[in-house]
Amino acid sequence: MRIALDASHAEIIVTGRMTTHNQQGLHPVIDRVRTLAPATTVTVDLTEAHVEAGAAQRLRQRIDRGTGGAVHVLPPGETIRTGPR
Template sequence: MEPKIAVVVQVDLDGRQVRIAATGAVTKVNQRGLCPVIGRARRLVPGIRVVVDLRRAESVEPAAMDLLRWSAEHEAPGAGAHEVEFLLADPGTAPATSATGPLRPVTRSAPPSAPRVGVAA
């Protein structure tokens, strides 16, 4: 099954910037869902700045980044639109977290009262 991404779009009230934050694993297959979101954001207001924040993504395939950049460069932007800015986590670092913790889903272990399987006493 293809990994999924979750996307949150934040539009400044003054209409100067749109921030698109993606979490999950960004792959060359599922990046196709992000391209129309970027395109719509670029056409919201003339001269709007679009920032695609991938710093909280669990992983970003290099091929997915190549396709996203190519799409952003070759799509017809709205009048006076800026180039799309992509924010990536530094290589070798864990995804960024907010003050309340990570934005990606957290898997929880079984409660302590659940029987353990395969544990020797």
């Protein structure tokens, strides 16, 4: 995982394998970014990850239940980039 943070945007880039179980590890990372920079838009980039069926959906459900700023999830196979790497 890599995190890129600027004044208006944070990008959490997930690499490796994401499963329905280990996606829980992203929750405190997203919460921490929201705490440090509440007005920041957070993008969770799964385009470089191998995502197990159902894992992205579980992550999205958890994000939708949370409070705070905007969080976008780029699914595997998405090619849109929000900023430099």
